[in-house]
Amino acid sequence: MQLTSLKLYMKQFLHDLRAQKLRTFLTLVGLSWGTVTVICLLAFGYGLQNNQQEQMKGLGDNIVIMWASNTSKPYAGYPKGRWFGFVPDDIKMMRQNIPDLEAVSGEFQRGNITIRNGRKSKLIQISGVDPEFAPMRTIVPEDGGRFLNDIDVNDKRRVIFLGNDLRDEIFGEGIDPVGKAVLIDNVPYTVVGVMVKKKQDSSYSGRDKDKGFVPATTFQSTYGDRYLDNIVFRAKTLEIHKQAVDRTYETFAKRYKFDPTDREALSMWDTVEDNGFMVFFVAMRLFVGFVGFMTLMVGGIGLANIMYVVVEERTKEIGIKMALGAKKGFVLFGFIFETLILTTIGGGIGYGIAQLIISLAPMMNIKDYVGTPTLSLQDKLAVVAILGFIGFMASFFPARRAANMNPVQALKL
Amino acid sequence: MIKMNGIRKLYATGKVAVEALKGLDLELKGGEFVSIVGPSGSGKSTLMNIVGCLDTPSEGEFFLDGERVDQFNGNQLAEVRNKKIGFVFQNFNLLPYATAYENVELPMIFAGAPQKERKETVTRLLTRVGLGDRMDHKPTELSGGEMQRVAIARALANSPKLILADEPTGNLDSHSGAEIMGIFEELWKSGTTILMITHDPNIAKRTKRTIMIKDGVIVTSLNGNGNGSSSHE
Numbered sequence: 001m002q003l004t005s006l007k008l009y010m011k012q013f014l015h016d017l018r019a020q021k022l023r024t025f026l027t028l029v030g031l032s033w034g035t036v037t038v039i040c041l042l043a044f045g046y047g048l049q050n051n052q053q054e055q056m057k058g059l060g061d062n063i064v065i066m067w068a069s070n071t072s073k074p075y076a077g078y079p080k081g082r083w084f085g086f087v088p089d090d091i092k093m094m095r096q097n098i099p100d101l102e103a104v105s106g107e108f109q110r111g112n113i114t115i116r117n118g119r120k121s122k123l124i125q126i127s128g129v130d131p132e133f134a135p136m137r138t139i140v141p142e143d144g145g146r147f148l149n150d151i152d153v154n155d156k157r158r159v160i161f162l163g164n165d166l167r168d169e170i171f172g173e174g175i176d177p178v179g180k181a182v183l184i185d186n187v188p189y190t191v192v193g194v195m196v197k198k199k200q201d202s203s204y205s206g207r208d209k210d211k212g213f214v215p216a217t218t219f220q221s222t223y224g225d226r227y228l229d230n231i232v233f234r235a236k237t238l239e240i241h242k243q244a245v246d247r248t249y250e251t252f253a254k255r256y257k258f259d260p261t262d263r264e265a266l267s268m269w270d271t272v273e274d275n276g277f278m279v280f281f282v283a284m285r286l287f288v289g290f291v292g293f294m295t296l297m298v299g300g301i302g303l304a305n306i307m308y309v310v311v312e313e314r315t316k317e318i319g320i321k322m323a324l325g326a327k328k329g330f331v332l333f334g335f336i337f338e339t340l341i342l343t344t345i346g347g348g349i350g351y352g353i354a355q356l357i358i359s360l361a362p363m364m365n366i367k368d369y370v371g372t373p374t375l376s377l378q379d380k381l382a383v384v385a386i387l388g389f390i391g392f393m394a395s396f397f398p399a400r401r402a403a404n405m406n407p408v409q410a411l412k413l
Numbered sequence: 414m415i416k417m418n419g420i421r422k423l424y425a426t427g428k429v430a431v432e433a434l435k436g437l438d439l440e441l442k443g444g445e446f447v448s449i450v451g452p453s454g455s456g457k458s459t460l461m462n463i464v465g466c467l468d469t470p471s472e473g474e475f476f477l478d479g480e481r482v483d484q485f486n487g488n489q490l491a492e493v494r495n496k497k498i499g500f501v502f503q504n505f506n507l508l509p510y511a512t513a514y515e516n517v518e519l520p521m522i523f524a525g526a527p528q529k530e531r532k533e534t535v536t537r538l539l540t541r542v543g544l545g546d547r548m549d550h551k552p553t554e555l556s557g558g559e560m561q562r563v564a565i566a567r568a569l570a571n572s573p574k575l576i577l578a579d580e581p582t583g584n585l586d587s588h589s590g591a592e593i594m595g596i597f598e599e600l601w602k603s604g605t606t607i608l609m610i611t612h613d614p615n616i617a618k619r620t621k622r623t624i625m626i627k628d629g630v631i632v633t634s635l636n637g638n639g640n641g642s643s644s645h646e
Contacts, residue, residue, distance in 0.1 A: 004522050015510035320506045323467060324567070325495020325523040327488045407467045411506065 005330065009337045012317075016310065016338075027306050028346045031387075034299035035350025036357070038292030038383055043358050043373040045288045049281040051199075051371025056271060058200030058208075062238060063136045064245060065204060065269040066231045072264035076257050084256045084265075085227030088216060091130065094233065097251050100244035104233040105130035108219045109205055115212060116183040117170045124166060125205060126184065126212045128219025136234050138198055139208060145178040145193025148215050152192075156217040160189040163209040167194045187222065189214065199368075204230075204269065241272050289379075293386055299346070300390035307339055307398035318402050319410025332403040339395030340388075347387040414575060414606050415441035415464060420473035422459050422629075433459040434470070435629035441608065443574070446601040448609045448617040451626035457610050458579070460626065464608060465498055465577045466490045478574050495523050499568025503580035505560040507552040513539060513563045514548040520570045538566040542596060558589030565596055569605075576600065578609040582616060594619055 017024050071082045091106045108128035115124050133139070134147040141147050141161070152159050160182065162170070171177045177191040200207050219225070235244035245268065253260040311318075318331055358373045417439040424431045433456045441447060451457045462468040463475065466482060469490070475483040478497055485493065499520075500506075507516045517535045526534075539548050542562040552560055561581060568576055578597065582590030594616065601607050601621075609620060617623045625633040 004528070008519075008522060011510065011515075316506070317508060320508060321519070321523075322491065323465070323494060323500050323506070324520040325491050325571075327491045327523070329488075330523065408462050411467070411502075 005333075006337070009334050012334065013338045013341060023306060024342070027303055027342060028349060030299035030302040031296075031343060031346025032350035032353065034292075034296030035347045035383065035387065036354045037295040038289070038386065039351060039354035039375060039379070040357055040373070041288040041292045042285065042379040042382070043354070043375045044361075044370060045281075045285045046376055046379060047361075047371035047373040049278070049285065049371075050374065051367075051369075052281065053278070054371075055199045055201035056277075057138050058198050059202045060137050060232065060271050061135075061234070062241065062272050063232055063234045064248075064271070066233070066248070067229070067267045068227075069265055069267045071258045071262055073259045073262045075259040075262065078257060082258070084258075086231055087227060088220065090228070090252075090255070091231065093255065094231070094248065094251065098244060098247045100235050100240045100247055102234050102236040103132040103136050104231065105133035105136065106216055106228040107133065107230050107232060108216055108223070108225050109229040110219075110223060110225070111205075113212075114183075114185055115166070115170060116186075117177075117180070120170050122166070122169055124210065124212055126214060126219070127205075128214050128216040128223075128225075130216055133213070133232060136232055137208060139213075140196040140198070141193035142176075142196050144176055145191075147193055148213060152215045153217050156221055157215060158184075158187065158189045158218055159192045159214065160184065161193045161213040162191060162195065163207070163211045164195050164197050165207075165209040166212060184212070184214070238272065245270065289382065296386055296390055300394045303339060303342060303391070304394035304398060307335060307395055308401070310338075311335065311398045311402045314402070315405065315410050316412070318405055319407050319412075322405070322407035323411060328403040331405075332399045335399030335402055336392065336395040339399075340391045343387055343391030343394070347383070351383070414443045414445070414478060415439060415608075416474075416476040417464075418474045420460075420463065420470045420475060422456075422463065422468075423471045433629055434463075436473070437626075437630055439624070439631065441606065443606050444601075444604055446597070446607045446609075446621040447624060448611050448620035448622070449624045449626060450611060450614070450617050455626045456629040457626050461577060461579055461608075461610050464575075465500060466493045491523075495520055496571055497574050499571070499573040499576045501561070501564050501568050501576065501578040501581045503583040505552070505557075505564045505584075507560055507563060507567075509552055512549050512551055513544060513555065513566075516552070516563055517567045517570055520567060524571050526571075534570060535566075538569050539563070542566045556589070557585050558592055561585060561589070561593050562596065565593070565600075569600075574606060576605055576607045578607065580610055580612065582611075582613065590616075 068085045071078070071080050074080045086106065088106055091104055094101060094104050106129070109125065111125045112123050113126045115122050129148065130153060131148050131150055139147060142164075147161055148159065151157070162177065167175070167177055170182065171180070178193060180191050181188045182191060183189075195208060197209070200209070233244070233248070235241040249263070249266060250260050252266055253262070256265070258265045321331065355375075358375060361373050417437060420434050420437045420439070421432065422434040424433055437460065449457050449460065459468070463470050466477070466485070469485070470483050473483065474481060477493065482490070482493055508519070511519070514535055517538055518531050521531045521534065536545070536548070539545055542565055544559060544562055544566070547555065547559065552563070555563065581597070582593055585593060597607055597609070598619065609616070611617050621636070623635050624631055
């Protein structure tokens, strides 16, 4: 029975399709257009968000960059405006006293340093860091190389890790410099690794791709800096991130004798707080999805109008079927079935076109600005749900009108 | 088969209510072959609609095959139409995109008959009305007489107790009309109850009882060849 009814519905649908080619075509255009719009909006929005997330990871993945500053409150007999600086011992102190931390590294910095390889030389910025610096900053060594390690630090070895652009300039693009020597201010250093190219849209002292990284201990003994420029740290989990930040304040307040509530004494760049930016992205995607929904709705309204016309046209047929014993449900479901088929076809065509656009988008060289448009599973389900909803709404009211017809009036007896 | 007591039907047209049937009583026994005649606006179409369960009376009792149907809802009426009544219309009312076979099959699909039974019945009925070789033709490929024969086969699909024919020969030439009447007579002889609306006194003469309706009530009901009804025309 069910299958036979479906065959009957299908036959009627195909008959209408043949009889009303242009009308069906225009209806499908409306639905496809809406579907393409929704999918493209969602996919490009998602790509943009992913791109932004990746860019932010380039600076660091949920890290805090901390600088010593001047106190802003008098405390324990000291006046306000007192300066203090971080020393390498502070790193050890943090590791011991703040169990919430997963990684912490000091960072010495110095600019205008000459790097030389043969006849090629360049003025660069050097950072003296600990091995833990690399994972925090999403620094990954290219194959065949490595980042700085504990032995480098403990032995104050003269080794250097190069940013990828720096390598390109000093050694040439694609050349593996691992094991080769460079002169840093005329002191020979061995190259241990080169950074894999990464996205980074923000920094506080130049991009990592242009820098050289040496062990903090080597740096200190070479240049004699007493104070670290900054400290970089990351909490074990995002849940205890805030707690780790508070513990850091407390620990440093105790050590340098400033008021623990004096938030200006330590100046922090908290990239986790930057994640609030992601809320903006979620809101943007919801908005964009809503705009797409409205566009598709226009197609749906067109579809509903067409279905009302179809009901009008089929009045007599509906009357015949009712006279022969068709129940309301049969008539109702017939129209819903046809509308859903139209929606499926229109949505399918729209999906195909949208996929084509999405797959062609990377060829337009816009990846650095808008990322790679991606249709997530979540978005796919959302599109199917929206289409289903619109198809059902567009069919239900015309179908109900058909089902509630009086057979006498429908047959014009 | 049919028993109607005090059937009234009111139509609200604007502010004025029109009374199409004014307390009509009718009784039809199983196996009768009856025609209903009457001038335009006499209420015979309204009566047919109510008998055919396409419409319900405003007042009165209506028993069909022992079942009181005047209070039935839409789906119950659909069930009665499907199982107990076969319709033959003046303008055939076939589905234009379906073949003769599919048109006859339709009421059986609504009744939920299995495929095998449908095939058997449809083939038998179309052969019986002389269209065994035209089952795959669409209505546009058939003549008026052939279309009406498809409609009769369709009316018989669920073996109904009652055949309702509304001017079945009205759109046919006299030769085809006579053929169709021949089929009805054959059906009657095999035990089917037939109720037919007609304008044509010659058609009415061929039925076994003629009911004359005027201004919403039955004025005469004649047995035999119904000479009285033709004189009223």
